[in-house]
Amino acid sequence: MLEGKVAFITGSSRGIGKEIARLFLDNKAKVVICGSKLENAEKLENEFREEGYNKNLMMAVGINMTDNTSIQEAVQKTIANWGKIDILVNNAGITSHESLLDSTDEDFEKMFDVNVFGLVKVTREVVKYMKETGGSIINTSSMVGIYGGKNQSAYSASKFAVNGLTVSWAKELGSYNIRVNAVAPGVVETDMMKGSVNDKMKEMLVQMTPLHTMAQPSDLAGAYLYLASDAAKFTTGTIIKVDGGLTM
Numbered sequence: 201m202l203e204g205k206v207a208f209i210t211g212s213s214r215g216i217g218k219e220i221a222r223l224f225l226d227n228k229a230k231v232v233i234c235g236s237k238l239e240n241a242e243k244l245e246n247e248f249r250e251e252g253y254n255k256n257l258m259m260a261v262g263i264n265m266t267d268n269t270s271i272q273e274a275v276q277k278t279i280a281n282w283g284k285i286d287i288l289v290n291n292a293g294i295t296s297h298e299s300l301l302d303s304t305d306e307d308f309e310k311m312f313d314v315n316v317f318g319l320v321k322v323t324r325e326v327v328k329y330m331k332e333t334g335g336s337i338i339n340t341s342s343m344v345g346i347y348g349g350k351n352q353s354a355y356s357a358s359k360f361a362v363n364g365l366t367v368s369w370a371k372e373l374g375s376y377n378i379r380v381n382a383v384a385p386g387v388v389e390t391d392m393m394k395g396s397v398n399d400k401m402k403e404m405l406v407q408m409t410p411l412h413t414m415a416q417p418s419d420l421a422g423a424y425l426y427l428a429s430d431a432a433k434f435t436t437g438t439i440i441k442v443d444g445g446l447t448m
């Protein structure tokens with residue numbers, strides 16, 4: 201579905217991003233694997249090579265979402281190697297749990313620096329090139345970016361902002377034939393989730409989910425493939441929930 205396309209996927213060294221990268225490779229895209237450090241991205245690139253993926257379809261870069269220089273260097277390296285970026289997946293993110301009264305300005309600043317301002321920095325840099333060819337931008341949101349989350353106001357607010365950017369950019373960039381959509385996962389079994397949901401909460405979430413299971417990262421990837429592909433060529437400004445029905 202993605203033959204000839206170049207995909208730049210932030211936060212793809214592990215978790216949800218790793219499985220998006222895998223599915224895009226399965227669909228013959230060229231994939232830029234991004235970690236917060238180059239060695240994290242290279243580790244996954246090596247793992248994929250050992251699994252038999254074509255090394256010519258992969259490139260590893262390190263980008264720090266809070267550092268414009270590392271972002272610009274990674275985008276320019278991609279353009280130098282592959283000439284274009286057709287698909288941008290803004291997936292890198294962090295989470296935190298704190299009540300309003302326990303929170304500090306720094307908690308909110310750190311959250312927004314990565315989840316919002318970092319995403320803006322990457323998108324601005326990529327769109328400089330993508331506006332020449334058209335393309336698809338897919339932002340990773342969250343169910344708490346639609347419904348809020350108790351003791352998660354910094355994270356939740358950052359994902360509300362991601363949704364706002366998604367629809368605003370869909371309106372703004374449509375004239376360049378750039379589509380902008382988001383995927384809002386429920387709870388997904390990754391390092392991020394393991395750090396914030398204990399076994400009891402996990403069991404409760406499974407019971408509350410109509411599909412009665414916890415999502416694995418690979419369960420999310422299909423939504424990204426759809427939005428990246430020409431099958432979604434008339435879809436822009438949408439936020440697709442992939443949460444097993446948890447938030448109905």
Ligand SMILES: NC(=O)c1ccc[n+]([C@@H]2O[C@H](COP(=O)([O-])OP(=O)(O)OC[C@H]3O[C@@H](n4cnc5c(N)ncnc54)[C@H](OP(=O)(O)O)[C@@H]3O)[C@@H](O)[C@H]2O)c1
Pocket residue numbers: 210211212213214215216217234235236237240241263264265266291292293294295314340341342343384385386387388389390391392393
């Ligand atoms: N897991 C869930 O339940 C869940 C639910 C809803 C939404 N989400 C969203 O889904 C996305 C992926 O989450 P995940 O669960 O896969 O997380 P994860 O397993 O913790 O992976 C996070 C990814 O983001 C990268 N990253 C973190 N901070 C970064 C920074 N400052 N600069 C550059 N890259 C950075 C990490 O790179 P390194 O490996 O190099 O550190 C890693 O690739 C996030 O946006 C998250 O908010 C997750």
